[in-house]
Amino acid sequence: MPTFSRRPLALGAAALLIGGSTIAAGCGGSSPSAAGTAKAATGAPQHGGNLIYLDAEIPISAQVQESGYWQDRAILQNVLDRLVYRNAQTHKIEPWIAQSWKISDGGKHYDFVIRKGVTYSDGQPLDAGSVKRNLEWQINGDKKNGVSPNPVFPRKATITADAATSTVSIDLPEPYAPLLGVLTTWSAGLVGDKTIGSSHDAQALFKNLVGSGPFTITTEDHAKKYVLSTRKDYKWAPESWKNQGASYVDSVTIIPVQEDAVRLGTLKSGQAQLLRYVQPSEEKALAAQGYDVVARSGVGLSNQWFIRQTAAPYLKDQRVRQALQIGIDRQQIVKDLYTPNWSAATSVLSPGTVGYKDESAKLAYDPDAAGKLLDEAGWTGRDGSGYRTKDGQRLDILTYIDVFDNTAPALYQAIQAQLKTIGVNLIVRQTDYSSYNAKAWGNPKVATLRTGWPDPDASIDLENQYGGAGTGALSYSGGDAFGLKNSDPKLNELLVKPLSAPTQEQEEQDLGAIQDYLIDKAYVIPIFNDSQVWVAGPKLHDFDLTDGGLPEYHNAWLSS
């Protein structure tokens, strides 16, 4: 995703202004890296050095179950190990703390054999007993300390540990297909007893996070600096990592710098080696100047608008919704506003996500067909501005620019201009961060809202976003994102199906059916596949991203 920034516009404008001047002082030219991978190493990795990384946002909370903000995930990813690892290239799940596993009883029983010799940063052994305590903590939460259950874990499970065989077993009352994928995510990171036993507020501090990962947090200067120091005794990396020992760099210093121009100027002056997020307009120039622009379109939902049918009676007409779906030229938007590191959405899910199904043929831009659909729906009249009318009513679609993305205003304006060509009046309103939810989500007249960001498991995310019984954010507003008022039981049936699929193949089929349904019914308008964009300085090598676009510092090294 571009960034989660709520900077004042004046600052943003100045940042662009000054940022332009910093770019002008460039160095030699080269082409950008392959997606998601930093430039290849030109020699043997060198040990040592402090990698200074500038993030666009201030870390919020280290509390594992609540650590959803991007900048929090990026830290947890490097401090906490997980039972299993998802290979970003092959998307296959590999052993990590669990050296092997077995799934039986139709997906209701899991056995994990825990690797021996692993320790947390405070010396506590990471054994079967510790894994059991972690899983119970994730599934049940901790009422005494104000810790909620992790919503991506199954709601009920029985965990047993056998110290003799170093095995942890999970027994589920019903299959939960996303479980293995969930266990790869940052929020399934294994923590020591000291973290589990502390209060919610103590857990929110990064310095209190005790993990077994390749880095430990040794300094937390809130909003100013977070230092991740290398564990010299680390030797339990996933098999696919090139570096099987301790991380090459001595430390990673994460510094939140909210101003784009300051981040860029600092990198270009050599004071830092890595930053997250530049304006799409700057990516090409940076690549030309020899910087490594590393990007990955994260797995999960594509960036999309969903249509609330209760906002206007005509939105219940499938033809109107379909006209909106094919009346947007996604390719043109990506070409005009973004870079080759971004791509037009081809489905409800992003390519690479488990269960992704290419629906691009149904989403192809066709203004003539869109116009015909609107004609068929009775929107044949035109007002003085060229907008379609029916029985004296204009075809208005109200939306609000979302506050989570710096590129959103231009994106909304582009869509507004495209929809105007088919006679649809997209009314675009803007508000600030604090009142966005009240004014946009809370206003029943708002017809389309933007959602869909990278997330590790599509089954959970789709159900959270659009399911009536969802556990996630959107269901808080009633679990009826499309305004269907229980008129489409098939949708809920489809959405819960992949969650209990007994095999991954079945889960993929079920996800395919959901994508077909959401597109065919035109409940959703996919826009583009969201990307995380990083810029690495010339001294940084082998910097990797996960399949969700999170940084992995373990293999990275600095040349002298």
Added chain:
Amino acid sequence: MTRRQFVLRRSLQAVFVICLSYTLVFFALFALPGNPIYNKLHNPLNPLPKSAVKPLEHYYHLDDSPLQQFLVSIGRLFRGDLGFSLVSGNKVTDLIGHAIPKTVALAGASLAIALVLALGIALLAVFSPWRAVRNVVKLLPGLFLSVPSFVLGFLVLQVFSFDLGWFSAIESEGAKSYVLPAITLGIAVTGPIAQVLITGLTKAAREPFVTVLRAKGVPPMTITARHILKNGSIPSITLLALTVADLLAGAVVVETVFNLPGLGLVTQQAVRDQDTPVVMAVVVLVSAIYTIINLLTDLLYPVIDPRISVIGQKRPRRRPLSARRAVGA
């Protein structure tokens, strides 16, 4: 009224002002659209489940009525418990305590720079023997006022950090870290102080007592330093007091540009996120800063100019002319 009574009375007024600010802001936050937990839940990156809402609301007393919440917060305030941030879960005292040293250092350094600059500009603008210099210098306050601090901040960063490499844009370098932000902020607040000082000095320089001093043969430097400056700086002291409070609470732009997370940044983020406990703590702090500085300013006036009485002391009555004549006065 004695000085002690005056201080006591003003302290009570200060407490009243703080209480009033706290109450007004507390209820104003309820009138705003949005809800911090709702915002948190609707953030696309937030994994909080619906089931976590109730415990969270209960934990922060958000399920109570506004009045009950107000009473709870007042009770906590008197116990010195400012609560926890609704966004990060950090202790509010930690967040504020962490930010204050940076803010105080930045404000102090900025104020020192502003004072030196404003004084230099005002003295040159009023007393320079060259008309051209006076005219040019008089333009500076307006120029300083018209350059936004974020533009100036980016420019000094570009030159002194990115190009020359004299300062780090991101790392803590002790006192050195405050040089560029203090210059930026200092220049931003120099304009109004210099303007008021120029006016005050110009007026004071035309007072009859200056003519008398000159006639008595007092050296010009002494007249300027001991008499004109003292008399002409009274209006700028009021402005200076307000500037100090602004520097302590409102340096958010400079803090952001120079990566100095002080009180301004904490305030800005708390307001953006409707992080009520943090906002309320900042309100108490800023109200206290304003009232204390106002009190100190009021007490400073009579020290600078004994003709000014803020404590309502009765001036000794002038004796009738006839009485003075009688004693040969």
